[in-house]
Amino acid sequence: MRKISAAIVGYGNLGKSAEKVIASSSDIDLYGIFSRRDSLDTGSPVFNVADVEKHSENIDVFYLCLGSATDIPEMSEKFARLACTVDTYDNHHYVAKHYEQMDEIAKASGNVSIVSTGWDPGMFSLNRVYASAVLPNSDQHTFWGPGVSQGHSDALRRIDGVQKAVQYTLPDEGALDKARQGNAQGLTGQQAHKRQCFVVADESEHARIEKEIREMPDYFVGYEVEINFISSEEFDRDHAGMPHGGYVITTGQANGTQDTIEYSLKLEKNADFTAAVAVAYGRAAVRMKEQGVSGAKTVLEVAPYLIHPAPLSELISKNV
Ligand SMILES: NC(=O)C1=CN([C@@H]2O[C@H](COP(=O)(O)OP(=O)(O)OC[C@H]3O[C@@H](n4cnc5c(N)ncnc54)[C@H](OP(=O)(O)O)[C@@H]3O)[C@@H](O)[C@H]2O)C=CC1
Numbered sequence: 001m002r003k004i005s006a007a008i009v010g011y012g013n014l015g016k017s018a019e020k021v022i023a024s025s026s027d028i029d030l031y032g033i034f035s036r037r038d039s040l041d042t043g044s045p046v047f048n049v050a051d052v053e054k055h056s057e058n059i060d061v062f063y064l065c066l067g068s069a070t071d072i073p074e075m076s077e078k079f080a081r082l083a084c085t086v087d088t089y090d091n092h093h094y095v096a097k098h099y100e101q102m103d104e105i106a107k108a109s110g111n112v113s114i115v116s117t118g119w120d121p122g123m124f125s126l127n128r129v130y131a132s133a134v135l136p137n138s139d140q141h142t143f144w145g146p147g148v149s150q151g152h153s154d155a156l157r158r159i160d161g162v163q164k165a166v167q168y169t170l171p172d173e174g175a176l177d178k179a180r181q182g183n184a185q186g187l188t189g190q191q192a193h194k195r196q197c198f199v200v201a202d203e204s205e206h207a208r209i210e211k212e213i214r215e216m217p218d219y220f221v222g223y224e225v226e227i228n229f230i231s232s233e234e235f236d237r238d239h240a241g242m243p244h245g246g247y248v249i250t251t252g253q254a255n256g257t258q259d260t261i262e263y264s265l266k267l268e269k270n271a272d273f274t275a276a277v278a279v280a281y282g283r284a285a286v287r288m289k290e291q292g293v294s295g296a297k298t299v300l301e302v303a304p305y306l307i308h309p310a311p312l313s314e315l316i317s318k319n320v
């Protein structure tokens with residue numbers, strides 16, 4: 001069978017992880033990496049994003065490993081005109097708008113754009129829907145962390161004057177217990193998490209940067225936010241890891257009897273897992289296009305077998 005020809009767009013944490021996942025996927029070849037920078041520290045072919053049209057005939061799917069805060073809204077449409085795309089866009093507030101915009105372009109170009117893959121949105125979205133479908137009057141809560149949110153860290157790094165930054169999402173353990181016991185009705189995500197930031201910047205910029213963080217909609221407004229300015233040395237020493245994870249907890253009743261559904265992830269490196277999910281969805285994008293589908297799709301609309309490298313018959317006999 002012909003291998004899928006894939007390209008990575010953006011070579012940050014996610015792009016680097018996607019490169020490794022593709023290298024270990026026997027059905028996918030990496031055509032190259034498109035970046036806004038001219039040179040990257042990689043053995044893979046590197047091209048400038050400005051030249052993408054020259055290469056697009058050779059590419060089945062673009063993995064858009066770009067930041068959600070500003071890159072995806074500004075750059076994703078161009079790639080959907082050229083081939084299938086997969087992204088991990090995670091600003092929940094604007095997912096529906098992003099989906100609509102990508103749908104229009106992907107339909108017009110005859111491609112499939114799978115939006116907002118990864119784990120949240122992504123695997124957690126699937127689990128929220130599976131659980132609420134079978135327990136319709138349930139109480140459902142999502143908890144993240146403790147761990148590094150790449151989306152929030154990227155948003156911090158987009159602030160003028162920020163040299164390095166990371167954001168840890170810290171769940172309220174008491175709220176987590178209450179959700180497991182079915183006693184957390186009305187609890188919001190903002191009440192259940194604290195956002196802890198470590199930022200490297202010139203001292204003269206601290207006050208302005210702190211204000212911009214606290215006033216950033218969708219990412220920080222409404223949360224308890226802790227901001228720590230630290231030295232570049234301390235940052236490199238203490239904040240190199242990228243663990244994360246979390247839970248989707250659903251409690252409710254089926255026919256008057258009590259049920260709890262819990263899906264959990266414990267990730268040593270957020271970027272590696274997120275890339276693994278995105279790369280799997282690239283398979284689905286290419287297969288759906290071959291089946292005559294076009295337009296944008298969320299993970300809710302992609303049949304599970306389409307993301308798996310094994311044939312459907314094998315999956316049925318082993319797993320059903
Ligand atoms: N849905 C989900 O579950 C998840 C989603 N995500 C999403 O993934 C997005 C990307 O995260 P992440 O990879 O950590 O973000 P990064 O900040 O590491 O990378 C974002 C972009 O910045 C550019 N960049 C990276 N490093 C440098 C550098 N040293 N100098 C200049 N530019 C650089 C790259 O583009 P270029 O090569 O063009 O310069 C890259 O594509 C997040 O915004 C988040 O929304 C992440 C985890 C989970």
Ligand SMILES: N[C@@H](CCCC(=O)C(=O)O)C(=O)O
Nearest residue numbers: 090120144148149150151169
């Ligand atoms: N989209 C997240 C993954 C989900 C965790 C999360 O949303 C958070 O920590 O706030 C990320 O970018 O790391």
